[in-house]
Amino acid sequence: MQSRFFANPEAILGTLARLFAAEGAAREVAVLTYSSPELVETNYDNWNGGTTTYSLYLHVPLNLYPQLQEGMGLIEQAILDKAQIFLDQFPSDHLTQVKIVPAVVEDPQWREKAAAWLTGSKTSNQGCVRSNNVAPLTVDGLLFRSQAEIHLYRALKACGVSCAPLAVFVRGGESYRRIEPDFFIVHSGISMVVEVDGDTVHQETPAEAHARTTMLQHEGVHIERIQSSDCESPQKAKAAAQKLLAAIEKLKAAR
Structure with missing residues (x-):
């Protein structure tokens, strides 16, 4: 059988x-x-x-x-x-x-797209090379690791917030460091890293997450962490984005 x-x-x-x-x-x-x-x-x-x-x-x-x-x-x-x-x-x-x-994908425009790639018009510095935590989803030509991240990206975009999903930050010197935060936001003069926690692609402990983001935190970047469940739908992601904007306004007022 x-x-x-x-x-x-x-x-x-x-x-x-x-x-x-x-x-x-x-x-x-x-x-x-x-x-x-x-x-x-x-x-x-x-x-x-x-x-x-x-x-x-x-x-x-x-x-x-x-x-x-x-x-x-x-x-x-x-x-x-x-x-x-x-x-x-x-x-x-x-x-x-x-x-x-x-996967083999039929694309009648593959030659035009390949030519555009050769000119560098599709170059991206997104964090797509960490093979232990891949980014399998794409929206607007950008890579994402989870649907929750996509919902948050769209919510931030709708709010007119400048953000960089999976941006790569490198620090040289005596000890090389490379990190790829889920989002880097610049708004109202405030720089903020947002990490989405709690799904199958975000398995760090709080201590590990803190150690990973300290290179930016020590430079004055504010760190915010939200749960993946808070962005599991477009409506929830919109509310999460509003909370992030409120946090930015408080940071701005405290200057």
Whole structure:
């Protein structure tokens, strides 16, 4: 009897994503969440009632694939290993490999877009190279790590606030530091970093988050942290944006 996984992998892939989320494995969660799975039968042996082997191809969006280059083999192996939890009870069906591949997208304008890239018109300094915390979502040509971030971005944009999602800050000197805050806001003469906490892609402890943002905080940048649940809908994100603006006004008045 063919296992449920090989008949319809979607439910088990969703369960795998939740298991990885419990471990804080953001890369594996992103791959499982945003990929399109394809099961390919790679071999059949009719000995002992028949044994079938499969390969699982996970077609990921083009903006996500480059972020997985570092450690891609480890991600594939982690997904393969955890899938065995569900497959060991089906000795006639075997999953022998997991491969992450870029999704093929038909785009009649790809030549024009490639030419624009060559001129540098699409260059971005967004934080898209930290492979341990990928940014799989895009809006307005910008990268985001969660839907909550997108809701907050749109709310800030609607309020006329200047903001930089996933901006990269680098400090040299004796000890090199690089951080990628979720948002950097400049409004009414106040500089503020906003971190969105509490979903599967934001797994830092408060102490870790504090240590990461001190390089900006010590330079006078104000740090605000909001819960992902406060931005889980456009309406909630609008309220969160208003609270951030109120905090900025208080900081401005206290000068």
